Amino acid sequence: MEVLEVAPGVYQVTASRVSWQLIVEGDSITVVDAGWPRDYKRVVASLEQIGHSPGSVDAVLLTHAHVDHMGAAEKLRSLHDIPVRAHQEESELALGLRHESITTAKVISQMWRPSVFRFALMSLGRGGASVTPLTAIETFQDGATLDTPGSPIAIHVPGHTSGSTAYHLGDKGVLITGDALVTTHLYTREVGARVMPAEFNHDHELAISSIGRLEDIDATVVLTGHGPPYEGSPKRAVEEATARL
Numbered sequence: 001m002e003v004l005e006v007a008p009g010v011y012q013v014t015a016s017r018v019s020w021q022l023i024v025e026g027d028s029i030t031v032v033d034a035g036w037p038r039d040y041k042r043v044v045a046s047l048e049q050i051g052h053s054p055g056s057v058d059a060v061l062l063t064h065a066h067v068d069h070m071g072a073a074e075k076l077r078s079l080h081d082i083p084v085r086a087h088q089e090e091s092e093l094a095l096g097l098r099h100e101s102i103t104t105a106k107v108i109s110q111m112w113r114p115s116v117f118r119f120a121l122m123s124l125g126r127g128g129a130s131v132t133p134l135t136a137i138e139t140f141q142d143g144a145t146l147d148t149p150g151s152p153i154a155i156h157v158p159g160h161t162s163g164s165t166a167y168h169l170g171d172k173g174v175l176i177t178g179d180a181l182v183t184t185h186l187y188t189r190e191v192g193a194r195v196m197p198a199e200f201n202h203d204h205e206l207a208i209s210s211i212g213r214l215e216d217i218d219a220t221v222v223l224t225g226h227g228p229p230y231e232g233s234p235k236r237a238v239e240e241a242t243a244r245l
């Protein structure tokens with residue numbers, strides 16, 4: 001697990017090919033995403049590494065409700081009474097009432113590719129086949145400024161899932177994009193700004209058009225769900241992602 005401070009009080013944590021973010025203000029923390037189902041201890045360890053504990057967490061914000069991002073969310077909610085918040089369009093997914101994920105059949109059909117095989121094995125080891133849905137969720141709408149450390153502004157970027165959300169931390173010059181825009185290829189691990197491969201997106205065309213919503217965001221660092229921090233403007237990241245289509 002790697003914990004990297006990318007801006008004052010903003011940390012990117014990376015483990016098992018997925019990232020989550022910690023935003024610290026005084027004694028209070030916002031956690032963006034929560035890794036795989038078996039990453040609960042890693043989320044706690046990442047908080048401890050920066051001198052905190054789950055007791056300091058004000059809220060968990062989800063970029064989207066896939067197994068590699070909401071894995072430990074229900075445990076954080078139920079064990080520590082931390083509210084979990086997501087865009088309104090994502091709530092049914094987070095509660096397990098609806099699914100917009102890549103199917104196991106699709107993954108299996110591509111397992112002959114070594115990079116897919118390795119990813120699938122890692123995913124299984126992290127509990128990727130057994131997501132725990134949330135039993136309660138708080139929702140917000142596009143454009144909401146959330147009253148939690150970092151005062152993130154929610155930007156609805158549908159396509160990867162219906163309620164995929166980016167978070168802009170205006171004071172910190174940071175944009176967090178989840179899987180709407182990533183900086184590594186999930187299978188091949190090639191680095192560079194890109195949209196997720198079509199098979200991972202619920203609506204690929206919508207995912208491509210949604211990154212346009214990030215173009216004019218004022219930030220100098222882009223943090224994504226998969227891949228290293230991107231040092232540069234969202235505009236440049238979107239241009240690079242578009243060039244890779």
Ligand SMILES: [Zn+2]
Binds near residue numbers: 068225
């Ligand atoms: Zn993901």
